Every structure is written in structure tokens, then in C-alpha cells.
Amino acid sequence: MLKQIEEIRLTASATFGSDTAERSVVITMKRPNLMHTVTTSTTGKVVSGFDGTTAWAVDPQTGGAAPLVLEQSTASSLSSPQMDSTLGYLRAMVAGQTIQMIGNDEVNGSKVYHLRAKWSDGNAFDYYIDQNTFMIAKTSTQIQQAGAVQLIESYPTKYRKLNGVTLPYSLDVRVAGQSVFEMQIQQVELNPAIDAGLFNMPQPSGGK
Incomplete structure (x- = not known):
């Protein structure tokens, strides 16, 4: 079933860091690493x-209304499988990447298997799999941002099954141990009809 999933659209509510104001978020992802997000x-x-x-x-x-190109470190983080925590290390396996068993660990009081996926760009992503449910309890990676190495951790919870695939409906993303993004997913669409041009940067007004 995983190999058949080419596109995912998530509709959710989210908060950012210490700002408790709730936003509406729609995230669209397409293999291998395309992403589009609308935050209202x-x-x-x-x-x-x-x-x-x-x-x-x-x-x-x-x-203003003009699109801005983000810094390279942001592009690198967006291109990583870390952003696709909905499918986690299984996507790494489907993509034929190397999975290494690091050992046993613990996340929030639960025993987990610690796995590491190494991708073709040289980045490594750690996945912590609950030993009872075999669901992802945590993912982590390090990226270069603003000249410093940042540890990014994601904690997916509230798993449900959709069309034979078990997905998390809640996500807490932390940078250097501090929560920067919390999302509660209301709807997941698998393989919706998506225009490939959605992911391209819009032309500035009057651009060719």
C-alpha cells in the first residue's frame, strides 16, 4: 500500500511555539519531496x-504579495524525509535507503527500537519505534541553520488507520528541545488529484 501512495494532503489546526493562537493549516506532499503549505x-x-x-x-x-526564496538550510530541511513523518521510516524502506539498528531506547516512558536511515544526500534520520505498537514514537535529525547545527525532533501520536495505512493525527515538532509547532490533524487525503504546478514558486505580479 505504501508504494501506491504518491500524494498526501493534510487538513489540520496548529499552534506555533509560545503563540497559542490557532491556525488552519493545509499541507500537501508529493513524492519524492515536494511540499505546499497554506497557513491561515x-x-x-x-x-x-x-x-x-x-x-x-x-x-x-x-x-507583501511577492514570493520570497528561502535560505538553503530551509530548502534542505524541506527536502528531507523528516518532513514526511506521516510515513516515517517505512518510506525510507520503500525508497530503498539503508536502515541501521542502533539499539534499544526509551521515549516518554515507553521502550522503543532506535533505527537510523541514511539517505542519498548524506543526511541521517533517526526513528524510534514503539516496541509494543510498532508505531513511530519519535523522529530526529540535525540540520544546519543560521550557521549552527539544530536538532529537530518530531513526536507523532494519536494513530488511526486509513485505507490500510496507520497514520498519526497529532504531531509535536521541537527544535533544541523546545516545542515550535503542534498540529492536530482533522483530515487526511491519500492520492488526491493535485496539479504538479502547485509546488512551483509563483511568478511575481507581471512576471513572465
């Missing part, structure tokens, strides 16, 4: 995307 709040709408090479955003509060 009381102050407006922010659209961001990754086309496989360039990470971009349109944020009326900071850059």
Missing part, C-alpha cells in the same frame, strides 16, 4: 512551498 490565521494567509530545489514563501506581513 486572523491576520491573513501565508503560502509556502518546495519544488524539489527551491523553498519559497508568500507572506503578506513580511514580504
Whole structure:
């Protein structure tokens, strides 16, 4: 079933760090690493995307209506399988990447298997699999951002089965141990009809 999933769309509510104001978020992902996100709040709408090479955003509060190219470290993090925690280490296996058993560990009081996936770009991603449920309890990776190495951890919970695939419906993302993003998923669509152009950076107004 995993090999048949080419596209995923998530509809969710989310909060960012210490800001408890809830936003509406729609995240669309397409193999191998394309992403498009629309975040709506009381102050407006922010659209961001990754086309496989360039990470971009349109944020009326900071850059007006013109799309902005994001820094390379952001592009690298978006291109990583870490962003696709809905399928986790299983996607690494489907993609034929190397999976290494690191050992036993513990996450939030539960015993887990610690696995490491190494990808073709040289990045390594750690997956912590609950020894009772075999669901992902945590993922982690390190990225270069603003000249420093940042540890990014994701904690997926509230798993449900959809069309034969078990997916998390809650996600807590932490940077250096601090929660920066919490998401409660209301709807998951597998293989929705998606225009491939959705992920491309929009042309500036009047652009060719």
C-alpha cells in the first residue's frame, strides 16, 4: 500500500511555539519531496512551498504579495524525509535507503527500537519505534541553520488507520528541545488529484 501512495494532503489546526493562537493549516506532499503549505490565521494567509530545489514563501506581513526564496538550510530541511513523518521510516524502506539498528531506547516512558536511515544526500534520520505498537514514537535529525547545527525532533501520536495505512493525527515538532509547532490533524487525503504546478514558486505580479 505504501508504494501506491504518491500524494498526501493534510487538513489540520496548529499552534506555533509560545503563540497559542490557532491556525488552519493545509499541507500537501508529493513524492519524492515536494511540499505546499497554506497557513491561515486572523491576520491573513501565508503560502509556502518546495519544488524539489527551491523553498519559497508568500507572506503578506513580511514580504507583501511577492514570493520570497528561502535560505538553503530551509530548502534542505524541506527536502528531507523528516518532513514526511506521516510515513516515517517505512518510506525510507520503500525508497530503498539503508536502515541501521542502533539499539534499544526509551521515549516518554515507553521502550522503543532506535533505527537510523541514511539517505542519498548524506543526511541521517533517526526513528524510534514503539516496541509494543510498532508505531513511530519519535523522529530526529540535525540540520544546519543560521550557521549552527539544530536538532529537530518530531513526536507523532494519536494513530488511526486509513485505507490500510496507520497514520498519526497529532504531531509535536521541537527544535533544541523546545516545542515550535503542534498540529492536530482533522483530515487526511491519500492520492488526491493535485496539479504538479502547485509546488512551483509563483511568478511575481507581471512576471513572465
